[in-house]
Amino acid sequence: MKRRKPLPAVLLIAFVVLLPATAVRAQEDSARVQGSTGTTMLTEPDSTGWSVYLDNDILTPRPRDRDYTGGISFTLTGHRAATWPVSADSLLGIIDNTAGLPVENHEAGIYQTHSLQLGVAAFTPGDILVTSVIPGDRPYAALIYLANSRLSLDEKNPDSAQLSTLTLGVLGSTLVPGAQRIFHRAIGSDTPEAWSHQVSHGGEPTLRYSYVRQHLLASGENQYARYEIKPSFEAGAGFITDASVALSARWGTITTPWWSFSPDRTEYFSQPATGLAPGQVRSGRELYAFVGGKLKVRPYNVFLQGQFRHSDLTYGPDDIRPVMAEAWLGVTGQLSDDYWLSWELRYQTSELRVEPGDRPLVWGRIFITRYF
Numbered sequence: 001m002k003r004r005k006p007l008p009a010v011l012l013i014a015f016v017v018l019l020p021a022t023a024v025r026a027q028e029d030s031a032r033v034q035g036s037t038g039t040t041m042l043t044e045p046d047s048t049g050w051s052v053y054l055d056n057d058i059l060t061p062r063p064r065d066r067d068y069t070g071g072i073s074f075t076l077t078g079h080r081a082a083t084w085p086v087s088a089d090s091l092l093g094i095i096d097n098t099a100g101l102p103v104e105n106h107e108a109g110i111y112q113t114h115s116l117q118l119g120v121a122a123f124t125p126g127d128i129l130v131t132s133v134i135p136g137d138r139p140y141a142a143l144i145y146l147a148n149s150r151l152s153l154d155e156k157n158p159d160s161a162q163l164s165t166l167t168l169g170v171l172g173s174t175l176v177p178g179a180q181r182i183f184h185r186a187i188g189s190d191t192p193e194a195w196s197h198q199v200s201h202g203g204e205p206t207l208r209y210s211y212v213r214q215h216l217l218a219s220g221e222n223q224y225a226r227y228e229i230k231p232s233f234e235a236g237a238g239f240i241t242d243a244s245v246a247l248s249a250r251w252g253t254i255t256t257p258w259w260s261f262s263p264d265r266t267e268y269f270s271q272p273a274t275g276l277a278p279g280q281v282r283s284g285r286e287l288y289a290f291v292g293g294k295l296k297v298r299p300y301n302v303f304l305q306g307q308f309r310h311s312d313l314t315y316g317p318d319d320i321r322p323v324m325a326e327a328w329l330g331v332t333g334q335l336s337d338d339y340w341l342s343w344e345l346r347y348q349t350s351e352l353r354v355e356p357g358d359r360p361l362v363w364g365r366i367f368i369t370r371y372f
Contacts, residue, residue, distance in 0.1 A: 044113050048078035048275030051369040053119070055269060059364025060345060065189065066126045067138055067361045068268045070180070073119025077275025078372075081116035081148065088148045089114060092166040095209055101164055102152040109155035115272035117147040122176050123303050126356055128192040133313040136354040140198035141303040142176035143206070143239075145169030149272040151259065159216040161259040165271050167208040167238070171307060172200030197312040199302065204309040206302060208238030212265055216258045226254040232264045239307070240267050244296035252288025255281050255334070263292055263328055263344060268303075276371045286334040294326040304351060315352065324349045330365075340369040 056070040057063050082089040097103065104112045125137035133139070147167040154160065177195035185191065195201075214232035221227070228250055235243045246264035257280055265271040299322055306314035330344035344365040350358050 049371040051075045051273045053367040071121035071269045075117040077115045081114040117272040131193045137357040139313040163212040199311045200309040206239040210236030227251040239302035241300040242298035246294035248292030250290040255286040
């Protein structure tokens, strides 16, 4: 079934194509900034850590093999994220400069950290045994992507931080369906039967640029625990075009800086994590619980509405809910001096107005992080 397509919001592609094809020299390493947590930002080393994220509906109390059914990503942090041959940091720098975002300037007290993420994401309808499209349900969709982020900190305003992310990807690749089939066979689950009807089947490039501003609203501690409350605002354009406001909080034994805690920076899959330099983690073993919520306006979603290439099932604006709410909860624990483990449960209100796809999304996430 073919629905009326919206004007693709990935017109940002045209903007990027018109940009000069010149590379921007990687920014110098960050020097020192003092945060309200008492931790210190040192010069950004070449390598500050890595993280692995695994999203899947089997990580929820009631597993459901549908909607955002799973994803996996690997993130590298540190100055190497800006200089690796596969990095898109130079292009991100061009867009940031064009948008007038902060430029690293040690004399002015503005410093940046860098991260690079490689990942995949998969979406399926409610019944994966049906071999044709299911009108009214979510289309099959897959994304393979590379994302670069820059986190900007200002020592004159240590309770605020800005983050920009550029995601480059391919829709409709046959690699993701193949990997999902192998995974389902390994866990003894039903095998999806209609990946040939996925959005942009055969492959199509796509991208997204997003900007986040976050602020430490309140914090406090005693000899037993600490709490932090952080609002954030995000706007993005590309394969997902939206704007959102979020409020997140964590409570417990906290040793990492407030800006490194970012469950709000998620559009299905998590955006690249922030690395930490030596000296930014306070003494003690970290263990905290976290909760949060987000309200978002989303006029365009490629995973439901398609892009330029033909798709067997897509939806028009009248079939999509433009306003959604999201909530999450989880726990993070420090396993050793260098390793952290987290579990997270996420809930999002329905994206489709039509049946049977008019239902909330629920998925779980585990991720492990290592700081060098």
